[in-house]
């Protein structure tokens with residue numbers, strides 16, 4: 001039996017590339033560069049399956065007048081706001097993602113950003129590397145304490161809950177959770193969280209706010225100028241969700257004028273471009289989309305994506321179908 005022809009749009013960890021080769025007739029992206037719209041459309045017309053990721057252009061328009069050979073687009077990653085899900089469905093293409101395997105890893109990075117922003121770790125590192133450190137003194141680079149403070153979590157799915165556990169058990173933080181649906185009371189009790197109805201209810205009460213909601217049109221600029229203004233002036237915003245959730249221009253303004261004290265960002269509106277104003281802000285910690293970047297998690301994401309296409313070619317519904 002001939003193996004399905006499968007394209008990996010980016011370089012994957014070696015062990016999962018090997019596992020893919022055992023199951024499928026695989027084409028690799030040797031140069032490991034993002035695929036543009038035209039390349040993506042061509043790939044969907046040539047291969048039986050395309051294993052794409054966040055850097056590929058699969059937005060609205062990709063599926064228009066397409067004659068796809070591919071019936072499955074398996075995303076390497078949990079977030080899929082870069083994919084025109086409705087367009088794929090209309091073109092008869094199943095889309096899958098890789099949930100669960102990156103919950104802890106992403107929550108670890110959100111906590112890293114929270115701590116770095118609170119303790120001015122980025123600034124401190126830059127000072128040391130620049131040879132500008134003048135030595136210890138009582139008033140040098142004073143940050144803010146974390147223990148016992150209030151953390152607001154917007155989007156209380158699996159990653160938001162993992163963040164709540166870290167904050168609650170590790171730092172004795174009080175947790176406020178905002179989510180579209182009612183959160184299971186046992187989960188709230190376990191994480192010591194209290195659910196609030198709206199983002200407006202949450203923001204003014206929090207010392208830290210961490211975003212864990214999906215991206216996409218529905219949440220575009222969820223954090224805008226008005227909402228930033230409703231945060232405490234000592235507040236710190238953390239975003240490991242998707243860049244479009246925060247209005248970056250408004251955030252720059254808020255950071256520069258002291259409307260909020262700091263931000264920790266792993267995702268940006270136009271990756272890999274970062275708003276020039278953010279780069280100027282000493283009170284912003286900026287990381288290059290590292291949420292899921294551990295050896296273990298990146299392997300598990302690959303295994304999960306492969307499982308989805310294996311299930312699909314066996315005639316079953318993939319576990320992680322999203323459309």
Ligand code: DGY
Pocket residue numbers: 053054076077078079080102291292
């Ligand atoms: C994810 O899994 O969503 C990561 O952000 C990479 O896309």
